[in-house]
Amino acid sequence: MTLNVRDLSVSLRGEDILNQISFEAKSGEFIGLIGPNGAGKTTLLRAIMNFITYHGEVAIEDVPTVKMTHHERAKWLSYLPQERDVAWPVSVETIVGLGRHMQRSAFASLSPADHQVIADAMAQMDVAKFAKKSVQELSGGEKARVLIARLLAQGSPLILADEPVSGLDPAHQLSLMQCFADLAQTGKTVIASLHDLSLSAHRCTRLIMLEKGRIIADGTPQTVLTAENLRNVYKIEADISHKDGRIYIQPEAVVQS
Template identity: 55%
Template sequence: MTSLSVKNLSVTLGGKAALSDASFAIQDGEFIGLIGPNGAGKTTLLRAMLGLVASRGEISLDGDDLRRMTASEKAQKLAYLPQERDVAWPVSVEMLVSLGRSALKPVFASMNAQDKSLVDSAMQRMDVAQFRDRSAMELSGGERARVLIARVLAQDTPMILADEPVAGLDPSHQLGLMESFSELAQEGRTVVASLHELSLAAQHCTRLLVVDKGQIVADGAPTEVLTPQLLQDVYGIHAKILTVDGEFIVHPASRRG
């Protein structure tokens, strides 16, 4: 499958340090949640991992320098869901999802049976198959978000990097997406997603990276990382940590006074 290693990764934006000396390794079968307050550096970290912003340090994908890889080579191994959910063209939902397959093909190449099967599977997984013939621009924000996630799933890569993938989704589809990501990890793929919903991260992720002020301040299993002290230090909140019916739950109780 695919492994990604980051060593001393740093980013400067506008003359200020946005990310400082981030180091970690990602292996097959992990569902990693990037958590931290707004402006902590989660998006910058994801973009730096993809080589989308100028950075210092090492980024290795399967032992190769990611910065030296072509867009086509990266597309074979990595799929990326950015925060932005805009759709610029009045294309059908099915066509938009099929663009996930286009990233892996020569320009103007037609889809084969396998491509169509992956597109159909992704639309079913994200509950958008009923919209296949509708213009993506006619959809609600939540529906459009699910279509764009389906496009990423259709790319069928060993690793997915997603920036706030549950944003804009209703609770049912938030749970459905997190369960889908968990299933992908159980199949041996890797998912790295920035998340604000601490309870979803606690229940579904196999590992959490906590980012605060541009630095990784904690790295480990949710039960190890999500402590009342860390939540107070990083988020400025008092929280109750509960285990209910075997599920690990984080319940913010109040802001630090």
């Protein structure tokens, strides 16, 4: 599976948000979108999902996504937005099951195999114990894990997640990032916007750094998370250390302009 983003630009209310973004994502990659607030990470994910108007092209296996039906896109793409609110007082199991319904024609019933996928997704995100509970009874972090389970249950080869670890405690942040890394190793493609630089470096195979709607750096964590990039893009001085093949980022001071 190959996702191609070519010369993608987005303007909202007369302001340029993305400027000629181009990159290719392939099966087996776990790509972290990083950059300061307002860099364009959420806009990029929403454009790939065809939620907003853009110039340029987004294609999967050389088929532009704008030519796909909603059902066809759902077979290729699954998406976790920043917003974690659930408006309906329905059970956790029902919410997670919506992921499988997106892969089925309207009114088609779920098979025993579908129900097993749902159960596996709930177990993976540690929400099986809440299966019969109303999702509105859960904490914010628990709701986030339910929505991630729905994303996993959808089973699409390309997963887009906007700040997926937001609202999760450290243990569930680590387990989710490992889950995404494991999915990439099975051949899926994961693209997630992230703010924790060390967490990104430990689990992502590749980082794309954005600033003011442009790609500033694209490559391995070691090549992207340099002192110069952190200083120029994040406006911070940071201690960068390496241990057991991993890179650790400890912000230390704000760069004075």
